[in-house]
Amino acid sequence: MVAGKMSTPLGRVRGLGAARSGTEQFWRQRLTAVANVPLIIAFVLIVVGLLGRNHAAVVQILGSPLVAVIMLLFILSITTHMRIGMQVIIEDYVHDETAKLVLLMANTFFAVAVGLASAFAILMLSFKV
């Protein structure tokens, strides 16, 4: 810090730079990364536990409240995490402005569609529709 300068770090951050956004993405990527660790372990245990079981048993187990909630949290956390991750990859390698915008849109559509379809299936299994 230059002594005697009146501007504070907050004042410099308020402009938010060329990206027009702050550290939300960086933070959200870490937040979901931490959440992903126990959720992935739980997901692997659930999948291994369901191997070789028939459809009726799988529906019953996946639809039970605890398993369904864990699966919903897993889907929410991984799709949020993967959307940010793919956005970083696109921004790193795609420099054509139009192509970049199209891919960033497609990235969000993909993440939301996969997340919503999975969540919908879990809810269907829970409510035995």
Added chain:
Amino acid sequence: MAETKAPVERPLSPHLFIYKPTLTMTMSIFHRITGASLYFGTLLVAWWLIAAASSPNAYGGVGSFMSSLVGRLILFGYTWALMHHMLGGIRHLIWDTGRGFGPHEREWLAVATIVGSISLTIVIWIVGYLFMGGAR
């Protein structure tokens, strides 16, 4: 008005390929590759869940694909990518605290990630096969 000068040919900074490959560099690339693979791997998770919610027939279809040779290879790759990206992510979280950047620490962390991801993948598959044998 002065004529616009042709841009000066400036030297570019060398890209990845000019450097001698190191373990930590390779791990960084693999973290990105496994992340991108898992991105598309979620389609399998969604397909599996939707099939389970749809009908016994649809679920059987997923089952027969997953148990085919191609299906098993994809699932094995998915398992390893998941474990590798998870352990690599933990490594990044350790780095986020400012620790683990020393020359020995970062090499150790890289080796631990590889050994850990391969070991976990093998353990998951052994347990998986035991479960399938038990439940059938």
